[in-house]
Amino acid sequence: MKTLNGKLIVEADHQLENLTQTIETLAQQIEVLELNMRAISKTERTEHRNQITSIQVSLQQLERYYNRLLSTAILTVIGLVSWSIWLSFTQNPSPAQPPHQKVAIARIQSTTSY
Numbered sequence: 001m002k003t004l005n006g007k008l009i010v011e012a013d014h015q016l017e018n019l020t021q022t023i024e025t026l027a028q029q030i031e032v033l034e035l036n037m038r039a040i041s042k043t044e045r046t047e048h049r050n051q052i053t054s055i056q057v058s059l060q061q062l063e064r065y066y067n068r069l070l071s072t073a074i075l076t077v078i079g080l081v082s083w084s085i086w087l088s089f090t091q092n093p094s095p096a097q098p099p100h101q102k103v104a105i106a107r108i109q110s111t112t113s114y
Helices: 014-092
Strands: 002-004 005-011
Touching: none
Parallel strands: none
Antiparallel strands: 002 005
């Protein structure tokens, strides 16, 4: 097909029909591409939603693990403190015999007379 100053010159009617068919075919292809783009974007949105849901579930599991670990740590500290207090009461020496008490040594002088 020829153009003159950017305008299409049609020499025969069959060329015009071919051009019309080509335009219709291109329009159909564009519609198909638009539908595919919409389907892809819906698929991507669905994938993103699934990923976000998966992340939320993982975060909830991590929160549960953290709470369990925290409560275990608190209970362990309480248990260790209680155990050490109990040990300190059971291992105290009796007040009558304090440990490491200094003992006074008396000198005995001989009292023999001659």
